[in-house]
Amino acid sequence: MTIQTHTPAEVPAKNSTAATTNTTATLDADGPALSAPALNKGKDGRGATTVADGVVAKIAGIAIQEIPGVHALGGGAARAIGNLREKVGQKDLTQGVSVEVGQTQVAVDVTLVVEYPHPLQEVADNARDAVYNAIEDLVGMEVTEVNITITDIHVPSEDADIDDAGREPRVA
16 A cells, blocks of 8 residues: 655656756757757646647637627527537537637637627627636636627517517508
8 A cells, every 4th residue: 555645746746857957958149948848847747738729719609608798609600500500409619719729828719799789899898808717717828819700780679570470461
């Protein structure tokens, strides 16, 4: 039976400077490192974490859907396909969200439809803030930019017109 006497934080990482003595970075004449070994993979040097683009896009999509004034994500074709997916029980939380994930930074592009009469710029700013906060808090990566494209405005009477199609006509 093995008894652990140290917590993982107390044990020096195998790649840390305390355990490695011959680790040096070669410097250019201007100062930036030409080749520096990765000393710390993760916070404590015990391994690296990779977050897939789809996970970051899903987190951004969930954060945006909670913003007042956001009716839907994606352009016309994406919404039509999304409606079909929802009818079979598969909601696409990444619809209308595109991300580029680097080593430490993320860039996000969002396409959305705003409900009338919400102020467009206010909805876009709130959506941008929500994406920044969600990705930085949950993923732990820096967000470099969040570009919002508003492709349409949802007018509540449009839904009422569709419902009226099933009623009898008022004139003969």
